[in-house]
Amino acid sequence: MDFDNESSGAPATAAERLLLLLKTRGPQGAAALGTALGTTGEAARQQLAKLAEAGLVESAPQRAGVGRPVQLWSLTAVGHARFPDGHAEMVLGLIAGIRRELGDAALDRLVAAREAETFTRYAGALSGTATLRDRVAALTGLRSREGYMAGWEEDENGFLLVENHCPICAAATACQGFCRSELDLFRRVLGPEARVERTEHIQAGARRCAYRILPQPDRPEREHDHGV
Template sequence: MNTAEHTLFLLKTRGPQTAQQLAALLDLTSMGARKQLETWQEKGMVTFAEVADKPGRPSRRWLLTQAGHARFPDRHAELTLQLIDQVRTLFGEAGLDQLIGSREAASERDYRQHLASSRTLPERVQALVQARSSEGYMAELEQQEDGSLLLIENHCPICAAARQCQQFCRSELDIFQRVLGPDCSVGRVEHLLAGARRCVYVIKSI
């Protein structure tokens, strides 16, 4: 991954960043990071917002535009939307629900296979993160000071489909809960379809 693409990748996975923060992550000077950002801005891929997060002069936070987000995989969104419409037309909502239910069952079986050799909760969550990443969700695991775990999904490869038919992500919480086991609770604290830039699930031992 070259420096230009890495700049977009960092904004996708880490959210809004200052030029100084990106410079440190990219091992560039602040001027070098700004040059990368300004080049992408000219192409319509990034923009910035002035954020007054502390006394004094506001800091400039750079973030992806809609076009910037669109550079990442979307699993052939247009074809997916066409297929959803065709299933609705041919089989109605009941047929679409049956199709989505079958997809959910297949996902659950796949996740259980990924988690089969994992014993501890962190191991199980890490295995789930790997499974979701292989599906294009750009997932990562983050441990909190209170011992809880965050499953972070920086990208939704089926976003277009989920926006048109929200049943596609209706049962993720239930699936995650079932495959991770009864010794933990799973809650969604950020949701892309609710306006967040990513989906985040908090997992706690019980």
């Protein structure tokens, strides 16, 4: 499954499309980017040079076998910041205020309340799903609509759910409870017949967050009319 199909909104310009491709696919060569844009590698390289001048992208050589190294382009910190982060300054101020005035226990209660509200909403949205595959697809759609640029794919072992963007990144940096809560939320929503582990984490320096979802053969799929 193409992760780009899960992104929200269609960028209007070639530059915006390049930024989105680098955000959702990670470092890419100019030729691959040109193909994705439906143009040439040279045309993509010209656009990338302009984005580099603006400080939004950068390139680094990568050697793959013999021959000249390939220049791979990626977003800079400024480029990543072009994507929305959920009113970061206001959220950071609120978190700092709660921690200062009410303490960490109050902040933990806030995170728990957010998880409970989100679980209720997600459970309702997934109530008509019959299989784990259906639930993964539905959960991915919910997350994508919330700005996480989410996508999923299936392999012989199970499923991979990825989130190429974190709209609450600033809040998660200030309070690690948000990240722990989201992992717990996925486990609750997908149910006991799935094992969910985070394999990539933006807060740990990865380009994206990724979750490996493995079916548990000793846990039968829930009946269709049982909901989540």
